Amino acid sequence: MPPNEGIRRGGEYTDRAGFYNPPHFTFQKSLVSTLSFPLGNAYITLPSGSVEKEAxxxxxxxxxxxxxxAVEPGEIARANSRIALNEGPWALPLTGSITETYIFDEQGSWNAPFSKPGILSLAYRDDNGDGVLDGSNPPVKVDTAHVWALDRNRDMWAKLPSSSEDKPARLISVPFMVPGVFAILGTLDESVKNAYAFPVPFRPNGxxxxxxxxxSGTTAAGITFANLPQRGRVEIYTLDGLLVRKLTIPENSLTAQMQWDIKNSAGEKVRSDVYIWRVISGENVKTGKLMIIW
Known part of the structure; x- marks a missing residue:
């Protein structure tokens, strides 16, 4: 087997070097089929009997x-254009993640659903462990990444359900039922569940x-809202529901935090009191309280 080609189990490797590129690997219906690349960037496993062909x-x-x-390059390009238009450039496939699975024999290609689901695993890179996919621009958080499949009927990417992530191995795995084209795509992080404000209470003269x-903080530093989503807004209200200040979260920010200068929308310092804050991103909302004591 060529040293730079895939690793397999459950089948016999047929050396066709110089004739096929990428190389083909022959498997038998009655055996589990496993194929991977030595760099660990893609894996496929099919249960025995999942393909209705003897070999x-x-x-x-x-x-x-x-x-x-098995597809035209234009189909992938059109799918990329559509998702960028609908979701923004952060939703484009991660560079190097587009992977095609192709199954065939001498009689032709196999495009029918498997009788049993297989498992496809795609690798991502986050070499510095900052939780952001390496090479993504705008930055995409690892927690938003999923495996998507090319829907050839609509020339668009479709998110596959039930994906799971192995963070130590930096792999995203998903069950799949048909061969095709797959990629890792991300979205802007709209999670608000970990958002919080500090210091609370805010007492810069204490x-x-x-x-x-x-x-208890300083006037210059103000109050920080941390673990924010990548888009949305922070709203501060009085206890009786009057809006004090609205802060827009900068899109594509990696800092995941922003400061409030303890001023209202008119630029006036707010009084000592208890206030309600809300972090809103898409349909997600989190509410909390803060206290200001001058």
């Missing part, structure tokens, strides 16, 4: 964005005034 070849094409085997753990 068949599997191709795992990692250059599908440029030279797909005995513990300052910045840091256990400190």
């Amino acid at each position: 068949f070849d599997i191709v795992l094409n990692k250059n599908a964005a440029v030279t797909p085997l 005995q513990n005034a300052g910045i840091g753990a256990g400190m």
